[in-house]
Amino acid sequence: MSHLACPTVGIVGLGYVGLPLAVQFLRSGCRVIGFDIDQHKVTTLNAGRSYIRNVPAAVIAEAVATGQFQATADVARLADVEAILICVPTPLTAHREPDLSFIIQTAEAVAPHLRAGQLVSLESTTYPGTTEEELVPRLERGSGLRAGRDFHVVYSPEREDPGNPDFGTRNIPKVIGGLTSDCLAAGIRLYRHAVQTMVPVSSTRVAEATKLVENIFRCVNIAMVNELKMVFDAMGIDVWEVLDAAKTKPFGFMKFEPGPGLGGHCIPIDPFYLTWKAREFGVQTKFVELAGDINTSMPRYVVMRLLEALSDRGRALRGASILLLGLAYKKNVDDPRESPTFAIWDLLRARQANVQFHDPYIPVAPAMREYPAYAGTPSVPLTEAVLAHSDAVVICTAHDGLDYGFVVRHARLVVDTRNACAGLPAELLHKVVKA
Structure with a gap:
């Protein structure tokens, strides 16, 4: 991925985190393919419209018109990207326990289309250990590839603050932890296209814990x-x-x-x-x-x-x-x-x-x-x-x-x-x- 001046980025989950992130990569000149299971979102975006107030429709419309952006529900298109950013919900169950079903379903859908050299970044808020214990094994099983050797994995929590006039995706420092040092380096190379300041940490667990501490x-x-x-x-x-x-x-x-x-x-x-x-x-x-x-x-x-x-x-x-x-x-x-x-x-x-x-x-x-x-x-x-x-x-x-x-x-x-x-x-x- 390092040889590409501006990689093609795949963003899975086009909600309040994924869509603003897509816009920032678009503004940086990257090509973006957005993935969502909600066909209404896909149709709306491909028509050049926005369903989130702080995401300007004009940016979406121009990117669609020039071919810089496309939304789809077809995960097979992940083969066309250099980086896969997972921005799916992590709610609670009725018993107030973590519901990782969206991460698990995404990992299992992504894995068959994963290819060597790609970067996978999880942005969804979760408990320490999720990336290593839940995401990586599913990606490896479904792809036959080895994380840290054949493809890169990082955890980089979203820090969106909707409605904040002073801080947005571009100028909010980006915490990032890699499965290996090479994974971390690959993650930093990617996010530097969209974010001004990187905050590298020693592991995915530290990055996961950082997001929890901020909100706790x-x-x-x-x-x-x-x-x-x-x-x-x-x-x-x-x-x-x-x-x-x-x-x-x-x-x-x-x-x-x-x-x-x-x-x-x-x-x-x-x-x-x-x-x-x-x-x-x-x-x-x-x-x-x-x-x-x-x-x-x-x-x-x-x-x-x-x-x-x-x-x-x-x-x-x-x-x-x-x-x-x-x-x-x-x-x-x-x-x-x-x-x-x-x-x-x-x-x-x-x-x-x-x-x-x-x-x-x-x-x-x-x-x-x-x-x-x-x-x-x-x-x-x-x-x-x-x-x-x-x-x-x-x-x-x-x-x-x-x-x-x-x-x-x-x-x-x-x-x-x-x-x-x-x-x-x-x-x-x-x-x-x-x-």
Whole structure:
């Protein structure tokens, strides 16, 4: 691969990780073949359109028109590429154990088409040992080739942060660990086409562990401020005012913000990958598991705060009309993966409330593995009539484009889980309950 100035790259999985990565390789002049089992994604991309907000359709359209990019469901086309980047989901099972089925299925599909000299890179977040214990044996069995001798293998975790205006694929440093030193060198040669800064580490296990630590760090600290929010609410203290004051300390403090629960593919899931693997070594991860428990309990806390606020106003939750603001897991993105809004929605429906949602970035609720019943539900317009009809509005995602003054003025009650109403005139705040 080293003799090629710009290799042909195959990217398996064209979601929120794989598609932005494909775009970056395209911008670097590489040819890209994208693989996905979802025929709708394949058809959309080959028509020059994008289904992810931060991936510009113009880049896709131009690359398709010039033959620089093509999407396909045919894994036999992997024979045409020098590098295979695996960007498939790694969710949890119903018992909160790692679900590696997408990695396993991909490895078994890729293996028959693997040829000598190719590079395989796994980017999916997973526990230490996955590359060596799960990916490599399947690639070797299905291809008859030897990893580290006939083809190269690296693990290089994705670090995408959708909606971040300052950091994208190009300027986020790339951690990479190889099965061998030659594998590492081959991986660095590849990723230098798309990423400015490389962070080589000594093994695939170290690279796998690095990604988990990054997200467990956030999970634990968010759990801490979520717990503090519940404590300070009981004391009549505004946790956001406390955090704003604390962050003025120029050392020894990093501000994390509470919310209605964790969302996105990584932070709600990664800690459980480590706790599962740790059991194999007879080690408990009490601190990490406690943080996970706190964060997963937050949707229930939000619903209880809503129930209390309605009760104080002489209204029962049962039969109430509730408008959820924000279906995305974070502001200013169209990504609903693991969004706590779905958990809140489910809890409200279980209490026989009538639920609607508004999200300017998600016009229709997508099919979610854990919440299939809500697929196809449309986002309602944010009008005076919709707000006035609602017994309560719950701010779950604080998108910047929403006028929260307008929301509070026309709503009967607002439950604010994101401190989105901070700074509104004092005469409106009697309608707002923080949760």
